[in-house]
Amino acid sequence: MEHGGNIFAAAVAFGGSPEDYLDFSSNVNPLGPPVGVLEKISSALPYLSRYPDPEYRDLCWAVADYLGVKQDWLFPGNGTAELIYLLVCALGLRRVLIVEPTFSEYARAVEAHGGQVKRVFLAAPEFEPRAELIRTQLDGVEALFICHPNNPTGKVWPAEELALLVEETGKRGVLLIVDEAFIDFLTPEEIKSLSAKKFLGRFRHLILLYSLTKFFGLAGLRIGFLIASPEILARLKRVAPPWRVNLLAQLAGVEAVKDHAYQTLTRELVSKEKAFLERELGRLPGFEVLPGQANFLLVRVEGTGKTAGEWTASLARRRILVRDASNFLGLDPYYIRVAVRKREDNLRLLAACKEVGKEYGL
Ligand SMILES: Cc1ncc(COP(=O)(O)O)c(C=O)c1O
Numbered sequence: 001m002e003h004g005g006n007i008f009a010a011a012v013a014f015g016g017s018p019e020d021y022l023d024f025s026s027n028v029n030p031l032g033p034p035v036g037v038l039e040k041i042s043s044a045l046p047y048l049s050r051y052p053d054p055e056y057r058d059l060c061w062a063v064a065d066y067l068g069v070k071q072d073w074l075f076p077g078n079g080t081a082e083l084i085y086l087l088v089c090a091l092g093l094r095r096v097l098i099v100e101p102t103f104s105e106y107a108r109a110v111e112a113h114g115g116q117v118k119r120v121f122l123a124a125p126e127f128e129p130r131a132e133l134i135r136t137q138l139d140g141v142e143a144l145f146i147c148h149p150n151n152p153t154g155k156v157w158p159a160e161e162l163a164l165l166v167e168e169t170g171k172r173g174v175l176l177i178v179d180e181a182f183i184d185f186l187t188p189e190e191i192k193s194l195s196a197k198k199f200l201g202r203f204r205h206l207i208l209l210y211s212l213t214k215f216f217g218l219a220g221l222r223i224g225f226l227i228a229s230p231e232i233l234a235r236l237k238r239v240a241p242p243w244r245v246n247l248l249a250q251l252a253g254v255e256a257v258k259d260h261a262y263q264t265l266t267r268e269l270v271s272k273e274k275a276f277l278e279r280e281l282g283r284l285p286g287f288e289v290l291p292g293q294a295n296f297l298l299v300r301v302e303g304t305g306k307t308a309g310e311w312t313a314s315l316a317r318r319r320i321l322v323r324d325a326s327n328f329l330g331l332d333p334y335y336i337r338v339a340v341r342k343r344e345d346n347l348r349l350l351a352a353c354k355e356v357g358k359e360y361g362l
Contacts, residue, residue, distance in 0.1 A: 002104065002327070003026075003104075004023075004025030004026040004027070004321070004323040004337070004339075005023060005025055005026025005028070005219065005321075006025075007019075007021045007023055007321065010316055010321055013316070014313075014316045014317055014319075016319060020319050021316075021319050021320070021321050022319060022320050022321065022341075022345055022348060022349070023321045023339070024320065024321060024322045024323075024338045024339045024341060024345075024349055025321040025322055025323040025337070025339065026219065026323075026339060027151070027182065027214055027294065027295050027296045027337075027339045028213070028214055028217055028219045028339070029214065029215055029216065029217035029266055029270075029295070030217075030269070030270075030273075030339075030340065030341040030342045030345065031217060031262070031265065031266055031269065031342075032217045033216060033217040033218055033221075033252070033256065034216065034217075034255065034256050034259040034262040035262075036255045036256075036258070036259055037216070037218070037252045037255045037256050037259075040251045040252060040254075040255045041248050041251065041252055044247065044248055044251050047247065048247065048248075050247060051243060051247075052243050052245065052246055052247040052249075052250050053250060054242045054243055056074075056076045056245055056250060058250065058251075058254050059076055059223075059245065059250045059253045059254055060074045060076065062253065062254040062257050062258065063076075063212075063225060063253060063257055065257075066257035067197065067210070067227075068197070069197060069200060069227055070201075072230050072233075073200065073227050073228060073229065073230065073233070074225050074226075074227055075225065075226040075227070075228070075233045075236055075237075075240075076223065076224070076225055076244060076245045076253075077223075077224050077225070077226065077240075077244045077245065078222045078223075078224070078244045078245060078246075078249075079211065079213055079222040079223065079224045080179065080181050080209045080210070080211040080213070080224030080225075080226075081105055081224070082222075082224065082244065083209060083224050083225070083226045084105050084106060084109045084179075084209065085105075085109045085112070085113075086226075086236060086239065086240055087109075087177070087207065087226060087236065088109040088110050088112075088113050088115065089113055089239055090235045090236045090238065090239045090240070091142075091143070091175070091232075091235060092113075093110055093113070093115055093142050093143050093175075094110075094113075094114070094115040094116065094142060095115060095116050095118065095140055095141050095142050095143075096110050096115060096116075096117055096118070096141060096142060096143045096144065096145060097117075097118045097119070097120065097134070097137055097138065097141045097143070097144045097145070097174075098117055098118070098119050098120075098144075098145050099119075099120050099122060099129065099134065099144075099145070099146050099147075099150075100119050100120065100121050100122070100328070100329045100330035101121075101122070101127070101150075101152060101153065101325075101328035101329055101330035101331045102145070102146075102147045102150055102151065102152075102328070103147050103151045103179065104327075104328070104329075106145040106147075106177075106179075107119075107329075118137065118141060119329065119330075120133055120134055120137050121329075121330045122153075122155075122330070124330075124331075124332075125288075125290060125300065127150070127153040127155050127290075128155065129146070129150070129155055129156075129157045129158075129161060130161060131161045131162075131164035131165045131168060134165060134168075135164075135165075135168045138168070138169065138172050138174050141174050142174065142175060143174060143175035143176070143177055144165075144169055144174055144175070144176050144177065145177045145179065146165070146176070146177070146178055146179070147178075147179040147181075148162070148178050148179065148180055148183065148194075148195075148196065149182045149183065149185070149186070149292065149293050149294040150292075150294075151181070151182065151294070151296075151337075152296070152298050152323070152325050152328055152331070152335070152337045153290065153292055153298055154182075154290075154291070154292015154293050154294040154296060154297070154298060155292055155293070156186070156190075156194055156293045157194070158194075159193055159194055162194070162196060163199075166196070166199045166203050166206060167203075169205060170203050170205050170206075173205070174205070175205050175206075175207060176196075176203075176205055176206050176207070177207045177208075177209065178196040178206065178207070178208050178209070179208075179209040180195060180196065180197075180208055180209060180210050181209060181210065181211040181213075181214055181224075182214055182215075182294040182295065183195055183210070184214070184215035184216075184263070185214075185215060185266075185267070185270055185293070185294050185295040186293060187267060190293075196208055197227075200227065200228075200229075204229045204231070204232075206228070207226060207227070207228040207232060208225075208226070208227040208228070209224065209225070209226055209227075210224065210225045210226075210227060211223070211224045211225070212224065212225075212252075212253055212256055212257075214295070215263075215266065215295075216252075216256040216257075216262075218249070218252060218253075218256065221246075221248065221249045221252055222245075222246075222249060223245055223249045223250075223252065223253045269342070270295045270340050273340045273341065273342065273343060273346055274295065274297065274340045276343070276346060277289075277297060277338065277340055277346050277349075277350075278291070278297060280346075280350050281297065281299055281338070281350070281353070284350075284353055284354065284357060284362075285303070285304065285357055285362040286301060286302070286303030286304030286305065286357075286362055287299055287300070287301060287303065287304065287353075288300040288301075288302075288303060295339060295340045296337055296338060296339045296340060297337070297338050297340070298325065298335055298336075298337050299335065299336050299337070299338055300334055300335055301334050301335070301336060302332075302334035304357065304360060304362055305360070305362075306360055307326070307333045307334060308324040308325060308326045308333055308334055308335055308336045309324050309326060309333065311324075311336055311356065312324040312336060314356040314359065314360075315349075315352055315353070315356060318352045318355070318356070320348065320349055320352050322336045322337065322338050322349075323336060323337035323338070324336060325337045
């Protein structure tokens with residue numbers, strides 16, 4: 001499977017119905033959407049025959065306020081994934097640099113539009129992002145994609161490394177595209193010091209990708225943003241279709257970012273459960289957990305003598321989905337990625353892993 005969260009394909013491959021699967025393969029808030037979002041959506045159902053606001057006014061005001069960026073720097077889309085394709089198309093990006101292992105859609109979008117991808121591979125097992133590794137690779141490149149925190153490693157760019165990268169790409173006239181789809185899982189203090197948001201305005205070659213689907217549990221509804229200077233956004237507007245964010249999603253976005261209690265609860269839950277999972281998974285024979293800063297864990301299973309594919313299939317037969325991460329470029333066949341969920345779910349995962357381990361004679 002190309003991405004996590006495909007409970008539909010799992011049901012076809014391993015039986016049962018999609019709802020039977022406990023999904024650790026997509027990195028979405030285990031609390032589900034904020035309650036206010038569900039109420040808002042229910043009350044809006046009688047209005048489904050209306051077109052949504054094609055200017056996304058309320059949504060952009062609310063999200064601009066939440067992120068502390070200017071409203072006219074926001075460009076909404078039907079999830080960040082859509083915006084990656086739109087960006088590549090609108091700016092005609094033909095030669096890009098990608099830091100692997102990372103989310104596969106940057107490369108797919110560029111190649112789908114006839115462009116070429118150059119890659120830098122970060123070294124296992126640390127996968128530490130360093131500006132030095134990248135600055136030597138920028139010749140002839142129009143844009144650099146980085147993912148922050150990175151999927152699948154959970155690694156964040158240290159503030160000083162990111163600052164170096166921003167300056168270096170700016171000097172060379174290379175666009176810097178920073179995907180912050182998972183940034184909200186950091187603490188507000190970490191976001192303040194680490195997010196590339198603080199460079200917007202001063203560095204106009206910077207483009208941010210931001211998503212409401214992960215942190216706000218709205219993956220099925222689809223809401224993402226591209227954040228860039230109005231000059232860059234004007235180029236996107238020329239090719240973008242209208243009504244990219246539907247009526248329900250626009251209302252949901254406004255409600256979601258207002259709910260501060262939900263945001264705090266999410267951070268508390270994920271932090272506590274991540275520590276729990278990290279510790280307990282690390283105790284399983286042959287498992288090695290690689291620390292990261294997002295709401296998921298990259299786990300090396302080589303010590304079990306079985307591949308990620310074998311683990312994924314054995315768990316799926318028990319109706320538990322984890323992400324076989326072996327199709328991330330730069331990872332060998334021994335990595336799985338596990339999302340942090342609520343305690344009862346995490347206990348089910350651990351019990352299933354122990355059962356599979358016994359089956360494997362561990
Ligand atoms: C790093 C990263 N960026 C973007 C996306 C796409 O997010 P969205 O749901 O907003 O399209 C994903 C989805 O897995 C992702 O991992």
